[in-house]
Amino acid sequence: MSGRNHSPKLNIFARLGVLRSLLMMTALTVVIAAPFADGSAHTDGWRLLPSVIAPTITMMLVFAIPLDITMAKIFMTDAKPEEANRLKFAVRIDILTLFAVLLAWTPFFINIL
16 A cells, blocks of 8 residues: 555645645735735835735736646646546636636736726
């Protein structure tokens, strides 16, 4: 026995993998910070996160998540059925995460334009 559980009910982090899980946690962090972004730049204190850091990371995620989707689809072409299913799950999570990021930050970016 290899010690690896291959059941379809693996926990979400095991199904996504370490790097993709970190990407999703980063996205969750910026989604949570979105309501606190008011369009002004603060240079100290906790307001630095929603006013400067989170919008910057958001723009990086807007490019990184579609890249992850593309790479997962490329890897699916040669994957075994079990791995293809895992990648399909990852693509669905990526798409939902991208929409959540865009939905959370659209008012902020409309406001600053």
